[in-house]
Amino acid sequence: MKTLQHMLQQGQVWQADQVASNPTLTTGFAALDQILPGGGWNLGAVHELYSSQQGQGELSLVLPALARLSQRARWIVWVGPPFLPCAAALAQAGIHYERVLLVHPRDYQQAMWSMEEALRSPHCCAVLGWPSEWHKDHIRRLQISAQEHDSLCWLWPQTPFDASGSPAAIRLGIRRTHINAVDVECYKRRGAWPLPPVNIQLPPIH
Template identity: 40%
Template structure:
């Protein structure tokens, strides 16, 4: 009897209540953190849905947490759109991660209503793998519109919101709350469609990450009577904060301080 039950449970259409669903009907991309993938339905971030990142302050690792997935999406040839980012993206840090900068799109709308319209259009276009936005105010109706747009374009909608938004109902498939804990990042799953809410993970964003390998560029040898000494190339440290002018506000990678510039693409 027990063997028959175990055989039944091995069927892919059977979901155990104590395990995250693997067949969610959505496409997923790995987070780059094995322990987080194990908690997420489908084994990664859900495309075609809204993910909310709630935090009390900026620069505690909210973007570093997403970088492996964003890198993977650009390698698939899809765009990553940043709508009204609060700081200017730091291109050298993004490139050090492996992000294809030719697939990065920046949009700086003039008004909050224009920003939400831009997010919805980018999600529906179907060419954006991920659309990141930092809305100040967002009601449930607007959230549902973004959820439908993400489904239509099979895009990953990422909304960075204040932690107080946790009290607001949301149709998002995934809601995470981040806190800084002694140099590490505490990830709380507030809502997880197809999985278990209430789970807590303590991640070291520098050591636990699994970044895809990048190919080193070829170095041409100079022609000389004596062999030229090749300078030692220090390994890039994309997780360290780049220096900024005094008095300039700055986030941990990949955003650096400064006022937004006009333009759609850098």
């Protein structure tokens, strides 16, 4: 039988003081900041983002944060992206693409290992991952690694949304409503209730 202390160590229980003191990074979108705990992307947390298909604006939501992070002398690690990021597009978003490190894992196991190691590394400030599988134990390991090292992690699971719950601190659903707008639904936010969709206006595409 698991004790409460064991569950706390495994990241299975969130404490109120963790929510209050958790540092954040603004998303760059006022409407999105308002629904996230602390008013932005949570440092030391895994954020799961779901969409019915690629091209729903899911990456656009993290670009302003990546622009800020890329000003630091640390790596932003992309693990298994389904596409090669365009250097010109990253530059247009204000991202110093020379701080972006692409990892092309052979399989799911190598992808998870790469993300966990990157989250633990002092030379990395954020991890973006597109895991081909989704397992609670593996998400929990990523959440613990991010929490222990105040790292940022965004995941775009390439699997259907599992409504039974996740160890990730934040879970968002994304649906494009216009070429420059998306609806974002908060399925889970640490320390607060889920929320219905809010509309986010994206920067114009040039």
